[in-house]
Amino acid sequence: MFGVISIGIANVLVLLRVVLLWEDRPVVFKFMSVGFSTGFIAQFVCMIIANIKLGPSISWSPIAKMCIISSSTPLYIAVWVSPMLFEVLVLVSTAVNALDRPRTAQTRIVSALHSDGVAYFFALTILRSLNLAMAATANPSLTLMTVFFVWAMTTTVLNRSLLNFRVSNTKPSSTSPPNPPRRGSPFGTGHLSNSTVKVVDMDDMTLCWDPERHDLDGNGDVDAGRHKPSESIGSSTRLMRLDSRERSRRGLPESDWFPDV
Structure with a gap:
């Protein structure tokens, strides 16, 4: 249950990043919020139903020193499919933003996508797909085998992406036009961006x-x-x-x- 909540928190951070790419447009924020809310509520409800259904099959294993399940349910597939719908929405919106954004002739679409963090979003989708693949086997010994690994890697990838976004935001953008030179103020308070000193030879x-x-x-x-x-x-x-x-x-x-x- 706590894993589902952590996935929801991670998706909130991803949602804020996507909205930032679209320059805080209200339409994009509402659209992404609806997609996130739908996926998170569906995942949370499916997880509760699956735990109730598998409650009798959960027992303590003295060998593994933990609780294990002796049966499986198709609801685990829905548990991992629900957040993946939001992640696919994130990938599509990021790609559309990179195509729609004006860029110079030297900036390739691949570079624009990389700067937007599409690689990190794609990595998160692949990690969630591992849980989906294991749940689809309907084997109780494999259903939860990758849950903890994916949980840890999702946190690592997401934090790395946020740090990379922070660094990229502090660098000048290659797609933005150069700043025009500012005119000096007649009162001496202006700032000249490209000031030069002329050397005059004295006779x-x-x-x-x-x-x-x-x-x-x-x-x-x-x-x-x-x-x-x-x-x-x-x-x-x-x-x-x-x-x-x-x-x-x-x-x-x-x-x-x-x-x-």
Whole structure:
């Protein structure tokens, strides 16, 4: 009985994932909810009837150290068929969503299905099919042989799929168009997505102080060496070192260009 409840909880998580693939459309949510409710109620009712019917045949086995059944019932087939109807609905809706979704020319349909988790849904369907196959044999020793294995594997596969979905949601989608560049705000609060820095070469007029080009007193006299380069340009930043050939061409001492020397 608890296994049936755990299957129902797992199907609820699958239902939410499928609805998320369809972008939370109300029609899809209602359709999937009806399919889930129908399958779960049918499975729960069939399980109760099967347990009542097989109650007299259940006995304790000292060898197996557990309760075993000595007979079988066709109702076990209905117990495993009911949730599989919902799982088939999940597979179909996932495939239709992948076909209906717009995608780029480089994105194949197989990649779209894989990103949607169709492989995990298919694995869950295969695991449930094992229980159905064993129940169809009507052999009491085989009816419940794979129940615990399928129960454990269903939990593992489902948790793995949810973790994979979480990782895929944090990555940029290959089918989504690139984001357009954002314009900067005139108030300085905007954000530029692709900001670039232009490097402008400075000429000699910017980097160098030429005594022949500066008339500091306004009377045509040249300040020979008394004026510092940083003062002539109006900046508190020290100038870059001039080329040795430039200094030798002007015939100025080293101290004119480097005040600290």
